[in-house]
Amino acid sequence: MRSSLATYLGIFASVLWIGCSGPKVIEPVPNTSTDSVSSVDVVEHFTQGSGIYVRENCANCHGEAGEGTKRLGPPLRNLGEHWDRARLETFLLDPGKVEAEDQRLDELKSSYWGRMTAYPLAPEELSALIDYLFSL
Numbered sequence: 633m634r635s636s637l638a639t640y641l642g643i644f645a646s647v648l649w650i651g652c653s654g655p656k657v658i659e660p661v662p663n664t665s666t667d668s669v670s671s672v673d674v675v676e677h678f679t680q681g682s683g684i685y686v687r688e689n690c691a692n693c694h695g696e697a698g699e700g701t702k703r704l705g706p707p708l709r710n711l712g713e714h715w716d717r718a719r720l721e722t723f724l725l726d727p728g729k730v731e732a733e734d735q736r737l738d739e740l741k742s743s744y745w746g747r748m749t750a751y752p753l754a755p756e757e758l759s760a761l762i763d764y765l766f767s768l
């Protein structure tokens with residue numbers, strides 16, 4: 633399981649690496665490896681995801697490493713239990729769409745003071761952020 637996930641991420645990160653021509657927010661980690669699909673690419677993908685998490689202030693409500701805060705936002709652990717990629721994308725782009733039909737989120741909302749707002753991220757940033765979230 634772990635190794636197939638790592639392979640998937642490796643391929644994904646390298647496709648992203650090749651296809652990514654837009655401005656980079658996070659300075660890439662220098663690639664000192666001679667492998668074509670290297671673990672450095674995967675690390676960079678996660679670095680980008682965690683960088684977006686910090687840049688967008690997710691940590692203010694959800695904690696530095698997704699452990700949650702007492703009042704503002706729930707922990708972001710084991711998200712795979714409740715989310716698939718597509719639904720999580722929709723949620724981050726437009727939380728109201730998903731919240732309206734999800735009783736669990738509705739209950740979470742009443743337990744915390746924070747509110748999710750829309751995060752209109754570019755597809756490649758959204759993808760890196762979601763990989764990071766699933767890794768927490």
Ligand code: HEC
Binds near residue numbers: 689731747761
């Ligand atoms: C102002 C506080 C606040 C900020 C900032 C915030 N969130 Fe949230 N988040 C919440 C609250 C409160 C909930 C509970 C459900 C709801 O309100 O929709 C939540 C729910 C979530 C969930 C679903 C959790 C679950 O148990 O299924 C995810 C995933 C999530 N947030 C990710 C993020 C990410 C990623 C960012 C930054 C891009 C972010 N949040 C920014 C407050 C916040």
